[in-house]
Amino acid sequence: MALFLLGSGLFLLFATGYILFQSHLLRQNIERQGTVIDLKVDDEGAAAPVVRFIDHNGREVTITSLVSSMPPAYTIGQSVTVVYPPNRPDQARIKGESKQFLAIFGALSVALIVLGVIAVLMGW
Numbered sequence: 046m047a048l049f050l051l052g053s054g055l056f057l058l059f060a061t062g063y064i065l066f067q068s069h070l071l072r073q074n075i076e077r078q079g080t081v082i083d084l085k086v087d088d089e090g091a092a093a094p095v096v097r098f099i100d101h102n103g104r105e106v107t108i109t110s111l112v113s114s115m116p117p118a119y120t121i122g123q124s125v126t127v128v129y130p131p132n133r134p135d136q137a138r139i140k141g142e143s144k145q146f147l148a149i150f151g152a153l154s155v156a157l158i159v160l161g162v163i164a165v166l167m168g169w
Contacts, residue, residue: 054157092117100134
């Protein structure tokens with residue numbers, strides 16, 4: 046049990062590092078203003094915003110966020126900032142969403158590592 050907790054914590058710690066790396070890459074990306082045009086609701090009722098924006102070449106691009114929430118974090122018609130790698134507007138993401146993942150993975154990493162250390166010390 047202790048090794049499972051430690052391993053899980055370390056895995057999440059690596060995931061946190063990956064997210065930090067990705068957010069570093071986002072600093073080199075192009076920013077554009079977009080508008081939430083729809084909410085894509087999944088089977089559990091969580092909604093992901095569908096965003097439309099004009100890329101740096103003047104083309105209209107529509108993306109669906111990877112992050113769903115219940116209640117919805119965005120409303121139809123809301124203005125959002127999107128970021129994308131140069132010449133890859135199809136890979137756009139709503140700016141700041143990676144920070145949510147970072148906070149979740151970071152908190153879970155710390156909690157699992159602490160539980161693993163406690164389990165080792167207690168002899169579980």
